[in-house]
Amino acid sequence: MVSEPSDAAVPGATVARLPYYLRALRDLAAQGVTTTSSSELAERSGVSSAQLRKDLSYLGSFGTRGVGYDVESLASYITVALGLETEHRLAIVGIGNLGHALANYSGYEARGFQVAALLDASPEVVGTRVAGHVVEHVDDLAAVISRDDVSMVVLATPAHVAQDVADRVVGAGVREILNFAPLALQVPDDVVVRSVDVGGELQILAFHAAARAAAL
Known part of the structure; x- marks a missing residue:
């Protein structure tokens, strides 16, 4: 589940970590993985689970308790957030x-x-x-x-x-x-x-x- 992004400004440190989350998600997608947990995504991105969840909270509400994050959906959302939907x-x-x-x-x-x-x-x-x-x-x-x-x-x-x-x-x-x-x-x-x-x-x-x- 993905909600609309927050109106609050996204901190620069969070923006700097978004490419690492996107790379990890794309790696998971390439491996055929469709859902991932915050702990797995955080480990692949080199941050703590708490940091990951806090960073994503600036963009909106993601994931479903007990299920995790939809890899393709979250990757697409971060792609748009980074302004990469256009070349x-x-x-x-x-x-x-x-x-x-x-x-x-x-x-x-x-x-x-x-x-x-x-x-x-x-x-x-x-x-x-x-x-x-x-x-x-x-x-x-x-x-x-x-x-x-x-x-x-x-x-x-x-x-x-x-x-x-x-x-x-x-x-x-x-x-x-x-x-x-x-x-x-x-x-x-x-x-x-x-x-x-x-x-x-x-x-x-x-x-x-x-x-x-x-x-x-």
């Missing part, structure tokens, strides 16, 4: 080693995304073909975003140009940015930036490793 078109800016890897990632389509354009500033890169796309010049960013109906931009640029590119992205009307550059971008309040700092995450792991070693 999102991406532009990747910065086609170095990381940009190449991002462009060649095979999981976009299954998760509701399509790479529409690749851009760079290097004369050695512009005009080459990567993952089936001809790399275009970043100076044409606004025109490319309009032409290809791009709704999200992935920044894989060096840090020293990331803010300038982000300004261009915002100026072209895009309000969602995934940032891989090691820089805190300054953007308007209505722009959402998700930053992936690989170095920073490794430093956090190093902290925990050092703390564990000190406790021995």
Whole structure:
């Protein structure tokens, strides 16, 4: 059973966990599982049952006591809640080693995304073909975003140009940015930036490793 979603705002931490719930549900569906319990879904998602139930409560009322969650129904509901019922078109800016890897990632389509354009500033890169796309010049960013109906931009640029590119992205009307550059971008309040700092995450792991070693 699924009720209408609550009017209350969904916390950012809950939104960040929804993709993990959706992945677990899709894995269950692929295995032919039609119903699941909160404990099973929570374990597959790496959270507690209490956290799972609290997160889902922000979206509505789910499941039937003694029966559990309907896998297909809940997956469809979370898909809509995440805005994935329609495909999102991406532009990747910065086609170095990381940009190449991002462009060649095979999981976009299954998760509701399509790479529409690749851009760079290097004369050695512009005009080459990567993952089936001809790399275009970043100076044409606004025109490319309009032409290809791009709704999200992935920044894989060096840090020293990331803010300038982000300004261009915002100026072209895009309000969602995934940032891989090691820089805190300054953007308007209505722009959402998700930053992936690989170095920073490794430093956090190093902290925990050092703390564990000190406790021995």
